[in-house]
Amino acid sequence: MLRHRIIPVVLIDGFSVLKTIQFDVRRNLGSPVTVARTYNTRNVDELILLDIDASKQNRSIDKFTIMDIASELFMPLTVGGGIKTVEDIQTALKMGADKVSLNSEALKNPSLISEGSRVFGRQCIVVSIDIKKDGNEYKIYSHDLKKIINIDPFEWAVKAQQMGAGELLINSVDNDGVMGGPDLELLEKFRHLVTIPIIAQGGIARPQDCVDMIHAGASAIAAASIFHFTGFTPDDCKQEIHKSGLPARLSLIQKLK
Amino acid sequence: MIAIINNNMGNIKSVSRALDLLGAENIITSDVNEIKQASKLILPGVGNFAEASRRLRQSGLMDLIKSEALDNKKPLLGICLGMQLLFDKSYEDGENEGLGLIPGMVKSLSDRPHKLAVPHMGWNDLKVKESRLLKGIPTGECFYFVHSFEAKCDSKYISATTEYGEDVVAAVEHDNIYGVQFHPEKSQASGIQLIKTFVTIC
Numbered sequence: 001m002l003r004h005r006i007i008p009v010v011l012i013d014g015f016s017v018l019k020t021i022q023f024d025v026r027r028n029l030g031s032p033v034t035v036a037r038t039y040n041t042r043n044v045d046e047l048i049l050l051d052i053d054a055s056k057q058n059r060s061i062d063k064f065t066i067m068d069i070a071s072e073l074f075m076p077l078t079v080g081g082g083i084k085t086v087e088d089i090q091t092a093l094k095m096g097a098d099k100v101s102l103n104s105e106a107l108k109n110p111s112l113i114s115e116g117s118r119v120f121g122r123q124c125i126v127v128s129i130d131i132k133k134d135g136n137e138y139k140i141y142s143h144d145l146k147k148i149i150n151i152d153p154f155e156w157a158v159k160a161q162q163m164g165a166g167e168l169l170i171n172s173v174d175n176d177g178v179m180g181g182p183d184l185e186l187l188e189k190f191r192h193l194v195t196i197p198i199i200a201q202g203g204i205a206r207p208q209d210c211v212d213m214i215h216a217g218a219s220a221i222a223a224a225s226i227f228h229f230t231g232f233t234p235d236d237c238k239q240e241i242h243k244s245g246l247p248a249r250l251s252l253i254q255k256l257k
Numbered sequence: 258m259i260a261i262i263n264n265n266m267g268n269i270k271s272v273s274r275a276l277d278l279l280g281a282e283n284i285i286t287s288d289v290n291e292i293k294q295a296s297k298l299i300l301p302g303v304g305n306f307a308e309a310s311r312r313l314r315q316s317g318l319m320d321l322i323k324s325e326a327l328d329n330k331k332p333l334l335g336i337c338l339g340m341q342l343l344f345d346k347s348y349e350d351g352e353n354e355g356l357g358l359i360p361g362m363v364k365s366l367s368d369r370p371h372k373l374a375v376p377h378m379g380w381n382d383l384k385v386k387e388s389r390l391l392k393g394i395p396t397g398e399c400f401y402f403v404h405s406f407e408a409k410c411d412s413k414y415i416s417a418t419t420e421y422g423e424d425v426v427a428a429v430e431h432d433n434i435y436g437v438q439f440h441p442e443k444s445q446a447s448g449i450q451l452i453k454t455f456v457t458i459c
Contacts, residue, residue, distance in 0.1 A: 067270075070271065071270075074446075076440070096274075119266075119305065119308060120305065123378060123405060124304070196376070249399045
């Protein structure tokens with residue numbers, strides 16, 4: 001039976017790790033290689049590395065950074081940040097990434113999803129959608145423009161799947177870095193909309209939130225703050241998922257307990 | 258020397274790093290002579306079968322791999338798309354021929370009656386049958402899968418399955434030819450153990 005994945009997210013501003021609050025306030029957290037090394041020893045299921053300034057600065061995530069991080073890992077690595085072309089995708093994969101996360105560039109040029117999917121397979125293509133509440137409505141938030149843009153995130157999710165996305169990374173911008181609990185209502189809306197796996201991110205404060213997000217329709221949980229700033233580890237999240245009767249991949253130590 | 262066959266698709270560095278970790282000499286190559294000189298071959302790959310098949314045919318590697326595996330009996334390990342390429346044909350983007358080293362075909366997971374998400378992506382556990390490659394790996398061990406297509410072949414070639422709605426082929430074996438649908442190079446310690454078995458025993 002397929003396990004629900006716990007995926008730490010490492011955000012970088014080019015070269016060092018940082019964590020944002022609602023995509024804005026930043027805290028610097030040092031070297032991405034050190035952070036990756038720590039996660040590698042912690043039996044995490046997968047890792048996501050995102051350069052959140054690449055797109056805005058009209059560049060791609062640095063290939064040597066991908067290479068340095070990939071060389072520390074024997075687990076799947078997704079990278080994102082400023083990936084604009086099929087060549088950029090190929091470079092990221094060559095440097096050791098397994099999947100790429102497309103966000104603003106896919107919004108500007110949706111054929112990047114279909115092209116990337118055609119050449120590398122849809123399992124390589126993660127479409128990341130940043131969603132923010134505008135009154136009672138959910139809208140797409142552009143990190144580059146620092147504002148809400150008038151695209152319906154649910155229509156975009158369906159289109160991304162049609163064009164060849166293999167997974168969706170759903171980020172709740174309002175909950176980013178707040179550790180105030182996830183937006184389960186948002187996740188529920190995706191439940192019957194797409195068939196590809198949903199990786200849910202934003203607001204996780206405690207391991208039980210992961211269980212609730214899975215019940216709301218998430219296949220996998222991505223998180224950063226809880227692992228950077230609290231005592232909870234990815235193993236704690238997986239233990240909680242396992243305890244609730246859902247499948248998680250436990251470490252050898254956990255299995256022996 | 259183990260040759261990791263470079264079809265210019267997907268991530269193959271991690272396979273090389275896993276071999277490096279084990280101290281096994283290896284080279285990422287599409288060079289005919291280097292492939293001929295290698296003692297074992299690994300055909301890795303993430304990607305689209307039609308594209309991979311086209312590239313292998315165009316570069317002449319299709320025939321070379323076949324003759325190395327069949328005539329020279331070199332141990333060959335296909336990983337993910339590499340495993341799918343071991344079969345006769347696939348229906349990903351039309352009908353395309355594979356290496357034909359194991360009788361069988363590759364079909365879409367979406368053709369199944371269940372409504373589970375495709376790609377089948379993430380950590381899933383194995384039901385292990387008799388196998389040289391999976392020596393020491395118990396049933397229940399988790400490996401990382403990421404695929405939208407699955408192999409269909411006679412059960413005598415199947416060395417492990419995994420459950421995704423129904424049983425899905427997870428590993429195949431036929432003489433000196435081995436294939437795994439999952440990614441051992443991404444499956445942490447259990448995956449490294451499997452690669453070590455390929456290097457030392459197979």
